[in-house]
Amino acid sequence: MSDVLVERGPEGTVAVGAIDRMLNLCREHSLWYLLFGTACCAIELMQTGGPRTDADRFGMVFRSTPRQADVMILAGTISYKMASRIRRLYDQMADYKYVISMGSCANTGGLFKDSYAVVQGGDLIVPVDVYLPGCPPRPESLLEGLMLIQQKIEREPWLSRVRGKIPPPKDPWPEGSRCP
Numbered sequence: 001m002s003d004v005l006v007e008r009g010p011e012g013t014v015a016v017g018a019i020d021r022m023l024n025l026c027r028e029h030s031l032w033y034l035l036f037g038t039a040c041c042a043i044e045l046m047q048t049g050g051p052r053t054d055a056d057r058f059g060m061v062f063r064s065t066p067r068q069a070d071v072m073i074l075a076g077t078i079s080y081k082m083a084s085r086i087r088r089l090y091d092q093m094a095d096y097k098y099v100i101s102m103g104s105c106a107n108t109g110g111l112f113k114d115s116y117a118v119v120q121g122g123d124l125i126v127p128v129d130v131y132l133p134g135c136p137p138r139p140e141s142l143l144e145g146l147m148l149i150q151q152k153i154e155r156e157p158w159l160s161r162v163r164g165k166i167p168p169p170k171d172p173w174p175e176g177s178r179c180p
């Protein structure tokens with residue numbers, strides 16, 4: 001945060017910096033994730049909000065509606081039945097949004113790689129920003145994934161993105177195409 005000058009005085013605190021940096025600072029410290037899981041990795045997701053890992057101290061809290069969430073966490077095995085539901089939730093999230101693929105099942109199908117009913121990776125449905133290995137990844141690992149999203153936001157040229165000068169990430173499942 002060296003590019004933001006913070007002055008504390010008797011009247012209060014003043015912060016001075018580039019507008020991109022100030023906006024990103026606010027965004028990265030109010031990262032709300034969608035409370036949503038598809039299998040056993042979701043238990044670790046719930047624990048991440050608990051007192052031991054305490055994601056709240058970084059401004060990360062869960063929201064039960066996609067309309068207020070910034071991050072989708074693909075927590076668990078993704079069946080074909082759930083694929084369209086996941087995509088609908090993703091589409092209901094406001095831009096700019098981020099996705100963490102949590103665990104082997106969400107990354108590649110994992111234990112169920114040969115199953116006819118399981119999607120072979122969440123990146124076939126939504127654009128994924130961070131992949132977490134493990135079965136399941138521990139809450140500390142998920143917290144690190146969320147912190148990687150914070151680092152990504154920190155480097156984003158926010159104004160250029162808002163003005164459309166930077167194209168959005170490639171969508172693996174654009175409107176009109178078939179479910180994987």
Ligand code: SF4
Pocket residue numbers: 039040041075076077102103104105106110111134135136137
């Ligand atoms: S990676 Fe392991 S813990 Fe996570 S959903 Fe798959 S089987 Fe369950």
